[in-house]
Amino acid sequence: MTRVMHENDTNFTGKVVWITGASSGIGEALAVLLAGKKAKLILTARREAALMALSDRLDTAVKVLAADLYAADFQALTTAALAAFGGIDMVIHAAGIGQRSLAAETPLKVYRQLMEINFFAPVAITGCLLPVCKAHMVVIGSMSGLMGFPGRTGYAASKHALKGYFETLQVEQDVPVTIVSPGRVQTNLSLSAITASGEAHGVMDEAQAKGIPAMECALRILKGVAQKKKHVIIARKEKYLYWLHWWWPSMYYKIAKKYSFASGK
Numbered sequence: 001m002t003r004v005m006h007e008n009d010t011n012f013t014g015k016v017v018w019i020t021g022a023s024s025g026i027g028e029a030l031a032v033l034l035a036g037k038k039a040k041l042i043l044t045a046r047r048e049a050a051l052m053a054l055s056d057r058l059d060t061a062v063k064v065l066a067a068d069l070y071a072a073d074f075q076a077l078t079t080a081a082l083a084a085f086g087g088i089d090m091v092i093h094a095a096g097i098g099q100r101s102l103a104a105e106t107p108l109k110v111y112r113q114l115m116e117i118n119f120f121a122p123v124a125i126t127g128c129l130l131p132v133c134k135a136h137m138v139v140i141g142s143m144s145g146l147m148g149f150p151g152r153t154g155y156a157a158s159k160h161a162l163k164g165y166f167e168t169l170q171v172e173q174d175v176p177v178t179i180v181s182p183g184r185v186q187t188n189l190s191l192s193a194i195t196a197s198g199e200a201h202g203v204m205d206e207a208q209a210k211g212i213p214a215m216e217c218a219l220r221i222l223k224g225v226a227q228k229k230k231h232v233i234i235a236r237k238e239k240y241l242y243w244l245h246w247w248w249p250s251m252y253y254k255i256a257k258k259y260s261f262a263s264g265k
């Protein structure tokens with residue numbers, strides 16, 4: 001079962017890649033690109049019909065493993081993923097949900113939901129895989145995993161936790177890890193983002209709609225992975241905010257406070 005992509009292997013052909021969050025957005029774009037490179041794909045998300053429709057479009061070997069990562073049997077899911085093609089070379093942890101609520105109005109159960117899907121699910125999958133294989137872990141974090149942003153206390157916490165876990169895993173266990181921190185990408189993330197009531201935000205935020213196209217983001221992710229990058233930042237002007245966060249913190253706090261999650265800007 002132990003199979004690891006070769007150090008300098010920039011060729012995804014024949015590699016077994018498990019993508020969570022493959023039914024839309026960044027995960028779907030990655031599936032399309034990897035299918036073009038003839039990787040063998042295992043696709044996971046809740047919407048089985050969307051995964052099957054995607055699978056039909058892909059000219060490569062695909063196994064659909066639909067699951068709700070909020071409350072999955074991770075051992076059974078991982079066993080099924082390993083059995084699909086006899087091993088796993090890479091896992092792309094792309095499944096995730098966003099948040100649109102202020103801390104003062106957000107109940108603990110909303111924080112738990114964000115942590116379950118964005119943090120505990122990747123940790124659980126990784127924990128099940130570690131005893132049997134050292135698959136390359138590609139983790140879709142966020143710029144919110146590097147700094148705070150209004151309306152996203154739980155989302156930012158989950159993405160900070162994700163970065164902390166996988167960065168530590170890499171130094172502790174020598175597992176190949178690529179952490180990806182995108183800024184805004186044109187996907188459905190703001191539509192499905194959880195609000196204080198637990199309902200979906202249901203709005204395509206203006207800034208989300210103007211984000212980097214999902215396919216461009218996916219291309220840059222695969223370029224970083226092929227180059228064995230440990231951290232890939234894919235952002236437009238958000239990256240200046242990140243630099244300010246390091247080099248001129250008082251200015252970062254001033255600017256970040258002006259962002260309004262309510263206006264979607």
Ligand SMILES: NC(=O)c1ccc[n+]([C@@H]2O[C@H](COP(=O)([O-])OP(=O)(O)OC[C@H]3O[C@@H](n4cnc5c(N)ncnc54)[C@H](OP(=O)(O)O)[C@@H]3O)[C@@H](O)[C@H]2O)c1
Binds near residue numbers: 050143188189192
């Ligand atoms: N878009 C951005 O601006 C942006 C920026 C930074 C980071 N990211 C990160 O990128 C990743 C992909 O998001 P996206 O932007 O591509 O948004 P998206 O289009 O909404 O995709 C999210 C994916 O996660 C899956 N998912 C959500 N909840 C799930 C659950 N309980 N169980 C299993 N799968 C679940 C969704 O599938 P189902 O609904 O079928 O379950 C979908 O495939 C996320 O981790 C997100 O935090 C996005």
